[in-house]
Each structure stands twice: as structure tokens, then as C-alpha cells.
Amino acid sequence: MAEFYQKVYEIVKKVPAGKVATYKQIAVLAGSPLAARQVGYAMAALPPGSGIPWQRIVNSRGEIPMKDPSGAEEQRQRLLLEGITYNSQNRIDLEAFGWNGKG
DNA sequence: GCGGTGACGGTCG
DNA sequence: CCGACCGCCACCG
Numbered sequence: 001m002a003e004f005y006q007k008v009y010e011i012v013k014k015v016p017a018g019k020v021a022t023y024k025q026i027a028v029l030a031g032s033p034l035a036a037r038q039v040g041y042a043m044a045a046l047p048p049g050s051g052i053p054w055q056r057i058v059n060s061r062g063e064i065p066m067k068d069p070s071g072a073e074e075q076r077q078r079l080l081l082e083g084i085t086y087n088s089q090n091r092i093d094l095e096a097f098g099w100n101g102k103g
Numbered sequence: 104g105c106g107g108t109g110a111c112g113g114t115c116g
Numbered sequence: 117c118c119g120a121c122c123g124c125c126a127c128c129g
Contacts (some may be wrong), residue, residue, distance in 0.1 A: 023111055035125040040110040067111055
């Protein structure tokens with residue numbers, strides 16, 4: 001079992017609702033600050049019923065360049081339910097919703 | 104062990 | 117902030 005993925009999933013689940021975390025944040029907490037790329041790959045590997053709040057994971061720009069636009073739409077809808085709002089540029093304000101990583 | 108790959112990040116312009 | 121280029125790590129065949 002890939003420990004890195006398992007670690008990433010655990011951290012993602014630790015992200016509180018109403019907050020968003022960046023891939024870098026997850027990578028750092030996972031123990032590999034330079035493996036942010038793999039973090040994103042781990043998210044893509046997550047099935048919709050995995051129980052992992054992958055929608056709270058965004059890149060440093062506060063957006064999710066998902067290959068499937070349909071999934072991005074779903075992600076946006078879920079974030080709205082958590083109180084997270086998108087700005088005019090279809091991006092999330094990391095200054096306001098960015099998770100400090102300490103809960 | 105090797106080569107290919109990717110929801111990325113940092114730097115440069 | 118955005119776009120372009122390179123580099124990074126871990127997973128997969």
C-alpha cells in the first residue's frame with residue numbers, strides 16, 4: 001500500500017469544512033514538500049464515494065484545473081454548501097478560505 | 104532498476 | 117496574476 005497516498009488521504013480528511021488546502025500544504029504535511037504533484041495525482045485517483053473531501057483541495061491559485069469540467073462543476077457546488085465562495089475569476093480566496101494547516 | 108507520466112510549484116518575463 | 121519553462125517526487129507498466 002502506498003503510504004504516501006494513505007498519508008495524503010488522512011490529511012485531506014483532516015481539512016475542516018469551510019476551508020481549503022493547497023496541494024503544497026498537503027505535500028508538506030505528508031512529509032514531502034516537493035511531492036505536491038503526486039498529491040494531485042492521488043486526488044485524481046480518488047473515487048467519488050471514497051469519503052475523501054477532495055473538493056477542498058486546490059492549487060496555489062485557488063482553483064481546480066480538473067481534466068473533467070463536469071467534476072469541477074460538482075466541486076464548486078460542494079464548496080458552496082460548505083460556505084466557500086468563488087470570486088469573479090472563478091477562483092477561491094486563499095486569504096479567506098485557505099487552511100492554516102493547524103485546524 | 105528504467106522509462107513514462109501527472110488535480111503541481113517556483114522562477115522568469 | 118498570467119503564461120512559459122524546468123524540476124521535483126511517487127505511482128505504474
